[in-house]
Amino acid sequence: MTQQEALKILKAGHNVYITGAAGSGKTYLLNEFIQYLKEREIGVAVTATTGIASTHLGGLTIHSWAGIGIASEAGDDEIKAIASNRRIARRFENTNTLIIDEISMLDAARLSLVNRVAKAAKGSFKPFGGMQVVLCGDFFQLPPVARVGEPQPKFAYRSSTWEELNPKICYLTQQFRQAGDALLDVLNAIRQNEVSEEIKKFLFSRRGAIISNNRVTKLYSHNVDVDAENFRELSGLSGEKMEYYMNFEGIKAAIKALKGGCLAPETLIVKKGAVVMFVKNNFEKGYVNGTLGKIADFSENGHPVVKTLSGKKIIAAPESWSVEENGKILAKITQVPLRLAWAITIHKSQGMTLDAAEIDLSGAFEEGMGYVALSRVRTLGGIKLLGLNDIALKVRQEILEFDAELRTRSEEVSREFKNKNIDDEGKSRAQNKQKSYSVSEIRKSYVAAYKKWSSEEDEKLIADFRAGQTISALAKALGRKKGGIVSRLKKLGLS
Ligand SMILES: Nc1ncnc2c1ncn2[C@@H]1O[C@H](COP(=O)(O)OP(=O)(O)OP(=O)(O)O)[C@@H](O)[C@H]1O
Numbered sequence: 001m002t003q004q005e006a007l008k009i010l011k012a013g014h015n016v017y018i019t020g021a022a023g024s025g026k027t028y029l030l031n032e033f034i035q036y037l038k039e040r041e042i043g044v045a046v047t048a049t050t051g052i053a054s055t056h057l058g059g060l061t062i063h064s065w066a067g068i069g070i071a072s073e074a075g076d077d078e079i080k081a082i083a084s085n086r087r088i089a090r091r092f093e094n095t096n097t098l099i100i101d102e103i104s105m106l107d108a109a110r111l112s113l114v115n116r117v118a119k120a121a122k123g124s125f126k127p128f129g130g131m132q133v134v135l136c137g138d139f140f141q142l143p144p145v146a147r148v149g150e151p152q153p154k155f156a157y158r159s160s161t162w163e164e165l166n167p168k169i170c171y172l173t174q175q176f177r178q179a180g181d182a183l184l185d186v187l188n189a190i191r192q193n194e195v196s197e198e199i200k201k202f203l204f205s206r207r208g209a210i211i212s213n214n215r216v217t218k219l220y221s222h223n224v225d226v227d228a229e230n231f232r233e234l235s236g237l238s239g240e241k242m243e244y245y246m247n248f249e250g251i252k253a254a255i256k257a258l259k260g261g262c263l264a265p266e267t268l269i270v271k272k273g274a275v276v277m278f279v280k281n282n283f284e285k286g287y288v289n290g291t292l293g294k295i296a297d298f299s300e301n302g303h304p305v306v307k308t309l310s311g312k313k314i315i316a317a318p319e320s321w322s323v324e325e326n327g328k329i330l331a332k333i334t335q336v337p338l339r340l341a342w343a344i345t346i347h348k349s350q351g352m353t354l355d356a357a358e359i360d361l362s363g364a365f366e367e368g369m370g371y372v373a374l375s376r377v378r379t380l381g382g383i384k385l386l387g388l389n390d391i392a393l394k395v396r397q398e399i400l401e402f403d404a405e406l407r408t409r410s411e412e413v414s415r416e417f418k419n420k421n422i423d424d425e426g427k428s429r430a431q432n433k434q435k436s437y438s439v440s441e442i443r444k445s446y447v448a449a450y451k452k453w454s455s456e457e458d459e460k461l462i463a464d465f466r467a468g469q470t471i472s473a474l475a476k477a478l479g480r481k482k483g484g485i486v487s488r489l490k491k492l493g494l495s
């Protein structure tokens with residue numbers, strides 16, 4: 001199926017699973033659909049399973065968006081508590097379409113949790129409370145992370161929630177990332193579980209190869225290797241070392257849990273020129289968990305100034321992570337929300353497109369790991385292979401079988417929609433109804449929400465933003481939601 005065919009089905013308001021090989025343009029298609037919805041002011045929630053993957057869409061992790069955090073199960077009372085949290089309830093209320101990218105890494109239990117929270121928040125027994133749900137990903141890529149002390153996670157498509165949702169299958173069959181490159185033969189062979197000696201030789205030709213690109217990302221299967229490599233790179237920089245220490249307060253056990261879930265290190269050591277990644281969401285300042293950049297400088301009070309990939313400079317001031325119980329803070333940790341990022345795990349790289357990468361697959365421990373790592377890069381010439389083990393080039397038998405079914409079902413969907421004439425504005429009636437309800441509700445608090453921007457408003461926005469006003473202050477002055485301000489600033493090229 002082409003991206004255009006799939007877009008037509010998405011616009012018709014169906015629940016859809018978008019799949020296809022790495023680089024078939026799934027995320028690109030999602031972005032087109034998101035833009036379409038935003039232009040029509042249809043509430044869309046944009047999420048993915050990892051922080052970095054969510055940055056490709058300008059979204060959040062699904063865990064954070066739906067308020068489920070790291071939980072894999074919850075009783076009905078807990079679900080109710082999450083759904084009635086004001087921030088979460090408002091999110092659901094404003095959402096007609098929920099998008100989740102990189103679904104292969106979301107386990108069945110957590111997908112079901114999101115479904116239950118959605119039903120509770122929307123007060124509806126329909127799947128996901130009646131929202132249009134768009135799942136996207138490729139099950140040949142990484143499975144959900146197995147956590148210590150939890151049962152082996154199941155793929156999302158094996159959940160009752162998936163069955164309940166019964167998504168239309170859109171299998172994208174074009175290739176955009178490696179179009180025309182020899183690397184595609186290697187990747188297709190892995191995907192079909194047909195890695196011949198010849199293909200291996202082809203790949204081995206990249207062992208220790210020299211790549212002439214100064215923006216090489218290093219990919220490892222394990223965190224220890226990532227940390228060691230980042231430390232080595234940091235040592236190679238000549239500038240002054242700056243250290244930031246985590247602060248803790250509260251109950252010991254709760255602090256330990258917080259530290260376990262926080263991606264910022266206890267001691268963060270950086271220098272000017274260090275490649276870093278943000279590990280927390282802060283929309284006002286313009287970063288999310290996964291935003292990549294380089295330390296350009298240090299501010300007057302010693303905080304790192306990060307220049308992001310899009311060229312924006314952000315002061316990384318310390319942030320807090322906390323756990324609450326019944327509205328009381330049990331524990332709180334505070335740290336500069338950064339970690340070094342010359343090297344990242346293959347897990348975090350899923351969804352990225354890279355020009356050049358050094359890839360170490362000697363410690364691969366999951367089927368699909370080799371496919372994910374190698375498929376990040378556009379050309380075979382952009383790969384330097386550091387090591388490879390047996391498991392790296394394997395894919396799961398279970399997925400091979402499921403893939404055949406997906407292809408057939410996508411062809412059926414293609415036929416079904418071939419001659420259907422879908423109104424371009426055609427959202428399902430339910431969505432339009434919900435939209436008018438939400439907008440009038442929202443306008444009680446934000447008088448100008450979703451209204452067309454006048455040139456006077458734009459001028460005021462630009463002037464006040466340049467004068468250093470915060471997003472909150474701008475939102476208040478203009479009677480709009482903070483999200484509306486942020487998107488307008490983006491549209492005006494200011495953010
Ligand atoms: N229609 C298109 N026109 C131009 N470029 C495209 C198009 N579709 C995708 N691309 C580009 O191809 C690359 C791969 O696309 P994308 O990241 O959307 O693939 P994906 O299917 O999401 O892959 P993955 O499974 O690795 O996440 C990106 O650089 C993207 O910008």
Ligand SMILES: [Mg+2]
Binds near residue numbers: 026027028101351
């Ligand atoms: Mg993608």
